[in-house]
Amino acid sequence: MQYVSTRGSAPALDFAGVTLAGLASDGGLYVPEKWPRLSPDEIAAMRGLPYAELAARIMQPFVGECLTPERLRELTDKAYGRFAHAAVTPLTQLDERQWLLELFHGPTLAFKDVALQMLGLLFEEFLAREDGSLTIVGATSGDTGSAAIDAVAGLDRVEIFMLHPKGRVSDVQRRQMTTVRAPNVHNIAIDGSFDDAQAMVKRIFADESVTAKHRIGAVNSINWARLMAQVVYYFAASLQLGGPEHKLAFSVPTGNFGDVFAGHVAARMGLPIERLIVATNTNDILHRALSNGDYSTGTVTPTSAPSMDIQVSSNFERLLFDVGGRDGAALAEQMRGFETSKAMQLTNAQRDGAAALFTSMRVDEDDMARAMRWACEECAEIVDPHTAIGLHAARNVQLPADVPVVTLATAHPAKFPDAVERATGSRPALPARVGDLFAREEAFIELPGTYEAVRGHILGHAA
Numbered sequence: 001m002q003y004v005s006t007r008g009s010a011p012a013l014d015f016a017g018v019t020l021a022g023l024a025s026d027g028g029l030y031v032p033e034k035w036p037r038l039s040p041d042e043i044a045a046m047r048g049l050p051y052a053e054l055a056a057r058i059m060q061p062f063v064g065e066c067l068t069p070e071r072l073r074e075l076t077d078k079a080y081g082r083f084a085h086a087a088v089t090p091l092t093q094l095d096e097r098q099w100l101l102e103l104f105h106g107p108t109l110a111f112k113d114v115a116l117q118m119l120g121l122l123f124e125e126f127l128a129r130e131d132g133s134l135t136i137v138g139a140t141s142g143d144t145g146s147a148a149i150d151a152v153a154g155l156d157r158v159e160i161f162m163l164h165p166k167g168r169v170s171d172v173q174r175r176q177m178t179t180v181r182a183p184n185v186h187n188i189a190i191d192g193s194f195d196d197a198q199a200m201v202k203r204i205f206a207d208e209s210v211t212a213k214h215r216i217g218a219v220n221s222i223n224w225a226r227l228m229a230q231v232v233y234y235f236a237a238s239l240q241l242g243g244p245e246h247k248l249a250f251s252v253p254t255g256n257f258g259d260v261f262a263g264h265v266a267a268r269m270g271l272p273i274e275r276l277i278v279a280t281n282t283n284d285i286l287h288r289a290l291s292n293g294d295y296s297t298g299t300v301t302p303t304s305a306p307s308m309d310i311q312v313s314s315n316f317e318r319l320l321f322d323v324g325g326r327d328g329a330a331l332a333e334q335m336r337g338f339e340t341s342k343a344m345q346l347t348n349a350q351r352d353g354a355a356a357l358f359t360s361m362r363v364d365e366d367d368m369a370r371a372m373r374w375a376c377e378e379c380a381e382i383v384d385p386h387t388a389i390g391l392h393a394a395r396n397v398q399l400p401a402d403v404p405v406v407t408l409a410t411a412h413p414a415k416f417p418d419a420v421e422r423a424t425g426s427r428p429a430l431p432a433r434v435g436d437l438f439a440r441e442e443a444f445i446e447l448p449g450t451y452e453a454v455r456g457h458i459l460g461h462a463a
């Protein structure tokens, strides 16, 4: 399997290459040259497999010859062995139509663990082969940071610099990053938003004064391996609810468009999906883009679902490439225009291509709180604010009556106790597996939100 850049001019790479490269050298994102396809019989044959086995089967065509099936299976066993639920991503039924896909049973209580536990192992595997090392620079609105740090803390060949927007992540999220003591972990709080942090990360990849000294890697969903691992749970959910014979819809609380793009990949591979619902908070650039073609940023507004306080949605570029004719040169020009003006209009091909599978909804704070109360009072389920955004959309988007809707429950409610308590009156307790989070000492540095400050810090502290 070879991977090509969405902007057409970076060299094609194999799976190990894209895993270590993160972002393509032309500023684009890597996608498979063509989508592997599974027949309905092949999909049906995976029903009932343990999660780690299913994961290895779904990932194998993307990994190609970079890992033997046996080695891949060892890695998926190890990655998913750390989850607190035997099913890894269990389904919970809310009513006759609505389901939750619980993605928060990993070590840091959010869906990011599903991919990052795997990515940490892949880094180790591929770096050992070439006796290399990697300096990871990542941006987080709260969840990627802790999941990535958990996955790489203590690794000899990897060092991680994680930027989070100061004061804009929950206390639990911040502590899950800043209380990890390992010499290869550096936490940085910057003045600004997640978008500012993400823009700095992308700039580092293109900055020769940094790349001449350090091999920069990515843990954000710009890294293809992240998305590959997330495709698996769409298959897992479908196989439990009558797939591939029956279609499902998925409602996905969305920020950087990674999780829902993994659903698009599952559909491209042959999984029957009725609709992918893109549920945004009031930072609604994706809803505007999908409903009227207007992909233009505004100011990032803090909400009770802070992990989705994002305007520039990295993986949307992958969708525009895939549904818009896979024309890297044209997309490179379109993205250059966006980077300058912070606005672009989708082409008709991009709009029509996206409309075939995606529906979107913007969910405000009141509807989010209402969804939390509904889940609590009618279904005895406490859901986190991000999941509540997905759930509100799941219950309000028009779909054929016989299609079940699965909302991706992307975080454990205890990561956002204040918002949950405000909406429901109940304060969720942290599961025992996160230990004495509030007793541990924090370590992070604060930097102004300028590229120069962050670059200088990385150059001054990278091993």
Ligand SMILES: Cc1ncc(COP(=O)(O)O)c(C=O)c1O
Pocket (backbone or CB within 6 Å): 110, 111, 142, 143, 144, 221, 253, 254, 255, 256, 257, 258, 259, 260, 307, 308, 386, 387, 410, 411
């Ligand atoms: C809890 C939670 N839900 C949803 C999202 C949105 O996921 P994505 O960025 O893949 O769209 C994120 C992060 O972005 C998150 O941390």
Ligand SMILES: N[C@@H](CCOP(=O)(O)O)C(=O)O
Pocket (backbone or CB within 6 Å): 139, 140, 141, 142, 143, 144, 145, 194, 219, 220, 221, 222, 255, 256, 258, 307, 308, 314
């Ligand atoms: N919600 C994310 C934002 C970064 O998204 P990613 O999926 O591209 O890593 C976070 O929690 O950090």
